[in-house]
Amino acid sequence: MDEREPVPITGTYAVSALGRGVDAQLDGVLRAAPAFRPVRRFDTTVRRVGVAATLPDVDTLPDELTEAVTAACAAAALTAAHRTGSAFFLATHGGPGTLPGPFRADRPIAVAPEAGRDERGPLPALAGHLARRCGLGGPTRVYTTACVSASTAVADAAALIRRGDRERVVVAAGYLVEPDQFALFDAGRALADDGAVRPFSAGRRGLLLGDGVAAVVLESAGAARRRGASPVAALHGWGRAGDAYHPCQPDPTGRGLARAVGAALRRAGLEPAAVGYVNANATGTGFGDAAEAAALRLALGEHAGRVPVSSTKSVHGHALEASGLLELVVTVQALRHGTLPVNAGWLGPDETCPLDVVTDAPRPAVGRYALSLNAAFGGANTALLVGAP
Amino acid sequence: MTGAADRALGTVPGGPGGPGGVRTSRVLAEARWPEPGDGSPPPLPGFVHSSFAPLVAAVAGRCLRRRTPPAGSRCAVVLVSAAGDRPSADHVRATVAAGGRIGPLFFFQSVPNSVAGHVAARWGLDGPVVCLSPTGNPRADAVAEAELLLHDGDADVALLVLVEHAPDGAPTGAVAVLLGEGTSP
Numbered sequence: 365m366d367e368r369e370p371v372p373i374t375g376t377y378a379v380s381a382l383g384r385g386v387d388a389q390l391d392g393v394l395r396a397a398p399a400f401r402p403v404r405r406f407d408t409t410v411r412r413v414g415v416a417a418t419l420p421d422v423d424t425l426p427d428e429l430t431e432a433v434t435a436a437c438a439a440a441a442l443t444a445a446h447r448t449g450s451a452f453f454l455a456t457h458g459g460p461g462t463l464p465g466p467f468r469a470d471r472p473i474a475v476a477p478e479a480g481r482d483e484r485g486p487l488p489a490l491a492g493h494l495a496r497r498c499g500l501g502g503p504t505r506v507y508t509t510a511c512v513s514a515s516t517a518v519a520d521a522a523a524l525i526r527r528g529d530r531e532r533v534v535v536a537a538g539y540l541v542e543p544d545q546f547a548l549f550d551a552g553r554a555l556a557d558d559g560a561v562r563p564f565s566a567g568r569r570g571l572l573l574g575d576g577v578a579a580v581v582l583e584s585a586g587a588a589r590r591r592g593a594s595p596v597a598a599l600h601g602w603g604r605a606g607d608a609y610h611p612c613q614p615d616p617t618g619r620g621l622a623r624a625v626g627a628a629l630r631r632a633g634l635e636p637a638a639v640g641y642v643n644a645n646a647t648g649t650g651f652g653d654a655a656e657a658a659a660l661r662l663a664l665g666e667h668a669g670r671v672p673v674s675s676t677k678s679v680h681g682h683a684l685e686a687s688g689l690l691e692l693v694v695t696v697q698a699l700r701h702g703t704l705p706v707n708a709g710w711l712g713p714d715e716t717c718p719l720d721v722v723t724d725a726p727r728p729a730v731g732r733y734a735l736s737l738n739a740a741f742g743g744a745n746t747a748l749l750v751g752a753p
Numbered sequence: 754m755t756g757a758a759d760r761a762l763g764t765v766p767g768g769p770g771g772p773g774g775v776r777t778s779r780v781l782a783e784a785r786w787p788e789p790g791d792g793s794p795p796p797l798p799g800f801v802h803s804s805f806a807p808l809v810a811a812v813a814g815r816c817l818r819r820r821t822p823p824a825g826s827r828c829a830v831v832l833v834s835a836a837g838d839r840p841s842a843d844h845v846r847a848t849v850a851a852g853g854r855i856g857p858l859f860f861f862q863s864v865p866n867s868v869a870g871h872v873a874a875r876w877g878l879d880g881p882v883v884c885l886s887p888t889g890n891p892r893a894d895a896v897a898e899a900e901l902l903l904h905d906g907d908a909d910v911a912l913l914v915l916v917e918h919a920p921d922g923a924p925t926g927a928v929a930v931l932l933g934e935g936t937s938p
Contacts, residue, residue: 552860742870
């Protein structure tokens with residue numbers, strides 16, 4: 365039987381160029397100092413753009429994912445028995461070139477492969493490998509839905525828990541800046557050639573990539589209560605919807621993303637006015653940010669002009685498949701701290717984005733609920749609505 | 754319609770039928786590429802180098818011409834592929850490793866979402882777009898995802914596309930299934 369209570373989030377962890385751990389993410393987005401720096405991991409001399417938000421010292425992506433899952437499970441105070449029954453959802457990029465690392469001082473270092481480690485094989489093998497390393501014995505699922513991979517995994521995890529299939533799902537996601545995706549985004553002229561991400565701002569010139577590895581533990585309310593867990597937040601609503609518009613461009617009317625937001629509000633049983641903050645998908649691209657502003661207007665009505673909005677991609681960059689989970693962790697931390705992150709890179713208002721963007725300094729949070737939005741190629745949109753547990 | 758139409762595909766314990774109730778999904782249409790007489794799938798404008806996207810578009814179109822989703826329904830697109838567009842990814846990797854420049858079209862087809870979005874736009878499918886790399890039986894994974902979306906309420910119908918690969922990752926064929934809701938006796 366479905367539980368109708370919000371789905372508790374009992375453990376979180378994240379790594380980005382802002383540092384390691386959830387406190388480092390909060391400190392970074394509140395300081396609002398963008399973490400973009402010249403890329404040294406690989407050669408960018410033939411690229412238009414040569415900066416990204418990279419953490420200088422990182423291990424291989426499988427090792428970073430293992431650490432994130434382990435840390436999130438520890439934060440949730442899960443025992444080995446709890447982990448054994450947990451499902452594991454992984455969001456990451458497929459393909460042979462996207463498991464980079466390790467890096468020291470943002471330079472690649474050579475490591476001898478360990479016998480029996482199959483982490484550079486196909487993604488399903490990676491998921492199974494990570495699940496075994498982390499003691500997660502339930503079913504695994506791998507999301508390759510581009511920039512909504514992680515947020516779709518979170519929505520599905522909540523749905524699975526509500527349906528009663530599982531008491532607990534661990535969701536992990538990871539992207540480390542590597543040469544192939546960097547070259548692709550450069551070739552597509554998607555990267556900001558002024559070295560800054562300026563979401564919703566006049567003069568915005570595109571996105572910049574960033575490292576992101578994160579993990580969260582979601583549980584049924586009953587299971588969390590029975591084991592005396594202390595949730596850090598709860599997922600009150602979620603929504604996923606498609607644009608049916610174009611392979612790569614968002615619907616400029618924002619209808620798909622607006623339907624995702626509407627679905628999240630309906631599941632939460634909340635009115636638009638209850639939303640006290642939006643961590644926007646906004647990547648700093650002209651048409652994408654304008655489409656998101658249109659979506660917020662459609663979904664929230666007049667409240668869209670009043671709710672504080674920022675995109676923390678302006679500070680930690682775009683972590684692609686992992687972006688939805690990194691931004692969810694940041695949003696949870698902001699709500700817990702009661703302070704809303706700045707939208708860095710602001711040059712001035714753009715009439716196509718009539719929103720209350722948090723520009724100069726962090727603001728006190730006034731509402732109990734926040735939306736974390738994501739959108740991707742294919743017209744895929746997600747909305748995650750979090751609040752107090 | 755195919756002979757497989759209206760066949761119950763799977764069951765979901767604990768569905769909305771409540772305790773003891775069983776919810777099933779039903780195959781409304783199914784197609785393969787290749788079917789007898791097929792050659793290569795037709796080229797797909799905007800997509801280059803690989804048969805991945807043309808194959809997905811061709812099999813999806815064939816399935817949806819056999820049966821369109823009910824008017825007004827929200828149809829999800831669930832694309833399941835173990836290797837994604839491996840030929841394009843391999844080309845990108847080799848070009849980057851050699852210090853070369855990549856054509857911009859490779860950016861636009863760099864994720865499976867792109868062709869899923871093409872199918873969604875071509876056929877007006879405005880439910881969720883989800884791409885998975887199967888961890889078990891690909892069809893079972895796709896059905897499980899679709900049934901979750903149907904149960905959860907973000908979709909009324911789902912188009913599943915399952916891409917088959919050779920050992921080197923090259924796409925060799927695909928199956929498309931239009932899945933709707935149904936309840937077993």
